[in-house]
Amino acid sequence: MNLEHEIKQNLQLTILGSGTLIPTVTRHPAGYLLEYEGEKILIDCGHTTIARLVDMGVDLHSINTLFISHFHTDHFADAFPFMHARWVDDLYKPESERQKKPLLVIGPKTLEERWNKLKEVFWPEPKENYGIKFLEGKQTIEISDLKIELFDVVHVPWFPSVGIKITHNGKTFVYTGDIGSNHLLEDLKAKVADVDVLLIECGTMKPSPSHFTIEQVMELVDTAKVKKAYVTHLRVENESLIQEKIGSRKDIVIAQDNMKILI
Numbered sequence: 001m002n003l004e005h006e007i008k009q010n011l012q013l014t015i016l017g018s019g020t021l022i023p024t025v026t027r028h029p030a031g032y033l034l035e036y037e038g039e040k041i042l043i044d045c046g047h048t049t050i051a052r053l054v055d056m057g058v059d060l061h062s063i064n065t066l067f068i069s070h071f072h073t074d075h076f077a078d079a080f081p082f083m084h085a086r087w088v089d090d091l092y093k094p095e096s097e098r099q100k101k102p103l104l105v106i107g108p109k110t111l112e113e114r115w116n117k118l119k120e121v122f123w124p125e126p127k128e129n130y131g132i133k134f135l136e137g138k139q140t141i142e143i144s145d146l147k148i149e150l151f152d153v154v155h156v157p158w159f160p161s162v163g164i165k166i167t168h169n170g171k172t173f174v175y176t177g178d179i180g181s182n183h184l185l186e187d188l189k190a191k192v193a194d195v196d197v198l199l200i201e202c203g204t205m206k207p208s209p210s211h212f213t214i215e216q217v218m219e220l221v222d223t224a225k226v227k228k229a230y231v232t233h234l235r236v237e238n239e240s241l242i243q244e245k246i247g248s249r250k251d252i253v254i255a256q257d258n259m260k261i262l263i
């Protein structure tokens with residue numbers, strides 16, 4: 001079975017950025033591309049995500065859905081420029097070739113309000129507009145034959161955060177976004193129980209209200225019977241210690257930029 005055929009059967013996840021707010025050569029801020037047949041869903045859009053997509057040869061217009069987990073710049077900073085680039089690109093095309101489908105932007109509550117504030121700063125021309133449909137907060141939607149569920153995540157007290165669960169063909173994928181010790185473990189366990197692929201952050205080495213440690217990830221994977229977990233959102237200098245703690249386990253893998261995962 002070649003990869004082309006497998007993508008049609010499976011979801012394919014590409015890690016665009018497995019790092020934190022501080023970009024490095026090997027780990028860019030959060031960005032993940034989920035592909036399924038003709039659908040492309042961009043999961044988080046931190047600073048550098050547009051460049052990562054362009055470098056990988058992904059046409060920005062081919063992405064119909066943008067998921068934002070929360071409003072820190074390493075997850076949200078390129079979202080508005082992503083739309084703006086598509087809009088300007090369209091200006092150079094004949095009317096018949098321009099983007100017709102509104103961009104679906106899904107994320108936490110206050111998303112549209114914050115987006116409009118960015119619009120005031122970056123795009124003040126009052127007459128100009130771009131077709132966007134916003135969906136905010138905890139909910140379940142369907143795109144193609146993917147069931148997409150947004151769930152509340154506790155990260156920082158300053159704004160709401162959401163994670164995403166995608167079910168397709170009996171397989172499940174969960175991305176937590178940034179998550180901290182204040183998130184109720186029982187609630188998270190229920191959300192990721194028996195999940196096929198979990199993409200979870202590991203932004204801290206010591207327990208923190210706003211990020212997870214590798215010990216917390218391992219406990220979650222064991223108690224919730226997660227089939228495979230990819231740890232992401234990690235600092236380069238912590239990588240070897242995290243790998244040491246993971247040891248020879250095959251069910252927990254450190255995500256790397258450019259990695260492709262079939263779900």
Ligand SMILES: [Zn+2]
Pocket residue numbers: 070072155178
């Ligand atoms: Zn964050």
Ligand SMILES: [Zn+2]
Pocket residue numbers: 020021030072074075178233
């Ligand atoms: Zn972050």
